[in-house]
Amino acid sequence: MKSFRKELWFNTKSRRDYINITSEIEKAIKESEIKEGILLCNAMHITSSVFINDDEKGLHNDFENWLEGLAPEKPYDKYRHNNTGEDNADAHLKRSIMGREVVVAVTGGKLDFGPWEQIFYGEFDGKRRKRVLVKIIGE
Numbered sequence: 001m002k003s004f005r006k007e008l009w010f011n012t013k014s015r016r017d018y019i020n021i022t023s024e025i026e027k028a029i030k031e032s033e034i035k036e037g038i039l040l041c042n043a044m045h046i047t048s049s050v051f052i053n054d055d056e057k058g059l060h061n062d063f064e065n066w067l068e069g070l071a072p073e074k075p076y077d078k079y080r081h082n083n084t085g086e087d088n089a090d091a092h093l094k095r096s097i098m099g100r101e102v103v104v105a106v107t108g109g110k111l112d113f114g115p116w117e118q119i120f121y122g123e124f125d126g127k128r129r130k131r132v133l134v135k136i137i138g139e
Contacts, residue, residue: 004032004136007044012126015073015091018060019121021050021132026111028134035109037138042101044133047091047125049098055118067094067124091125098122106138 006028008021025041043050053059071093076082079089102119105112111119121132 001137001139002032002034002037004028004034004134006031006134008121008132008134009129010048010121010123010126010132011129012123015124015126016064016094017123017126018063019123020055020118021121022055022111022118025119025134029106029109029111029136032136034106034136034138037106037136039104039106039111040101040133040135041104041119042133043095043121043130045130047088047095047123048130048132049095049100049122049124050102050132051098051120051122052102052104052117053120054116055120063098063122067097070094070097088125094122094124098124106136 008024010019025039029039041050071090072078073090076087081089081092123130
């Protein structure tokens, strides 16, 4: 069995963003030379997320509106966490909702996806450098 590890780095220009990272994951699978196995992809920061969904602009806007409705960024004093001097309590909650990681089967050297599935990096407290771990194990 082989193991492959790679880090992807992001530094978004805005506080929140949704980035399709599927092509970067596909490149990592090729680099790994693993044909049959499992891919783990996870955000290494507690205010960002990795998730699978459709790459459709309207849906991304729906995510933004839905998450802001559940955990609005402001007012900052709404959250006890922000009493520590931070202003990102909402980002922690958004990450909890959207999830930390995805696990995908690798079959024939490719992501074994259903229709329309894509992998996204979700940023909820951006404007600084953050990383995503890609780990592939298999044969």
